[in-house]
Every structure is written in structure tokens, then in C-alpha cells.
Amino acid sequence: FLGASITALTPLYTSLAMQYLSAGYDLKFSIARGCGSISYALCCIVLGYVVDYQGVEMTLILQIAMLVISIIIIITFRTCPAPKGGRKEYSKPNSTWHVLVNNRGYSFFLLASVLLFVGNNMTTSFLVDVVTKLGGTNTDVGYCQFVLAAIEFPMALLFIRMKKRAGTLNIMRICAVFILIKIMGILLAPNIPVLIGVHAFQMLGAGLYWSGSVYYVNENVSGKDKIKGQSLMAIFSTGVGSGVGSLISGWVSQRYNIDVLVMTGAVCAS
Secondary structure: OOHHHHHHHHHHHHHHHHHHHHHHOOOHHHHHHHHHHHHHHHHHHHHHHHHHOOOHHHHHHHHHHHHHHHHHHOOOOOOOOOOOOOOOOOOOOHHHHHHHHHHHHHHHHHHHHHHHHHHHHHHOOOOHHHHHHHOHHHHHHHHHHHHHHHHHHHHHHHHHHHHHOHHHHOOOOOOOOHHHHHHHHHHHOHHHHHHEEEEEHHHHOOHHHHHHHHHHHHOOOOOOHHHHHHHHHHHHHHHHHHHHHHHHHHHHHHOOOHHHHHHHHHHHOO
């Protein structure tokens, strides 16, 4: 229940942002997403120390506190901001099947997202095992996660400029390539400093995905289906992709070793 609730936050926030954009507000979504990455990065450093010195149970207490604060903030939001020039009447969105069948490019994008997140999940969920193999500690895991998240912020600031020059589809292609490079770097890293540095590839990998995928959906799904399109994106990536990745990861790590696990992730992402 806790995992499902947290996973549901991503499409909730994205859908709220898309409603503000559709209503004509000048919302810089990529910058907002970058601020989220920075807060995540800082939490990773703090939680690395917390786990080492206070125990992993303390992270749940901190998580509950942050979720309560988030709920209070969300309650203060408007249900739906009024568009400039008056409120629009929104037509009922189509079924999920209709959205998938009539948006072939979008459907292939969802399939690619599943495969990318299956591969990516095999390195992020079991990163602690990679760090342990190289002689690191939970604090080192925190450093890896810090770089992973903090490096997304510069790209968030530059995303709109990149989008104008390269186009959203090309940005998504670049993202897929660098996710694979990051996974291969984790597989080949000989020590902790190199492993931490490898996570900088996140800037052009998942760092591009989080903002780029939102704009891709907004550009390729019809107006009344945009919110459903954003929800499906979250379901297929962090839901199906990460879920399947976790199942495969558990099975592979139990029968083989962490190197085989990361290599399997690279095959999926490629």
C-alpha cells in the first residue's frame, strides 16, 4: 500500500502540472522537476548517514513526516485552475485501449520505457550490493544517489533550449543511449570513486527522461487524453518497468551474482 501510494504521486504531480500548462500558466516544468531532483539528492546524503548511525527504520519515520507535509501542501492547491479567458468545458477522455491503439508512436514509447526501466531498476534497486562488492558502505550508496539526482538539475535548466534545437523525440533517443552507458559504467567500475562518477551519466540519461517524457506525451497525445497519457507513462515506466525489473532482479541475484544482474539490466535497456 505504501509503495503504491508513493508511485501514484508521480502521475498526480505531472497531471497537476499539465492542467496548469493547459490553462495557460507559464509553468517551467523541467525546472520544477530539477528542484525535485536537488531535494532528492540532499535527502540521499542525509539518509546515507541516518542508515549508518540510526538504522534503516528511521528512514520510514522521516518518510511519513515528508508525506504528511506533501499532503497538506496539495490540499491547498486549486482543484483545477481556470484557463485564461474563462473556464473550458473538458470532454470525456477516451478509453486506455483507444489511446494506445490510435497513438502508435506513443505506444512504442511506452514499451521502450518499460524496457529502459527494467534495465535501470536492476542497477538502482541493488546498488547497495554493487557498493558492497567494491568495499563501500551505506554512506557511499548515499553519495551515488546524490550524484544521480543532483546531476539532473543542470539539465533541467537547459532542457527547454535543447528541446528547441533537437526536438523531443531526439532527446528521448539520447536519453536511452546514456541510460545504457550508465549501466555499463556501473558494471565495469573498479572502485567506489569511479562508481560514484559513473552516475554523472544520469544527466543525459534519466535526467532527460523525466522532463522529456512529459513533453513527449503532451505533444503526441490529443488534448482530452493528455492527463491519461501522463498517467499511463508513469504506470508503464515506474510501475510496470520498475516492478518487472524488481522481480527479475530478485530472481537473478539469488541464483547468480551482482555482475550478472547488472549485465542483464544492460541487455534489457539496449
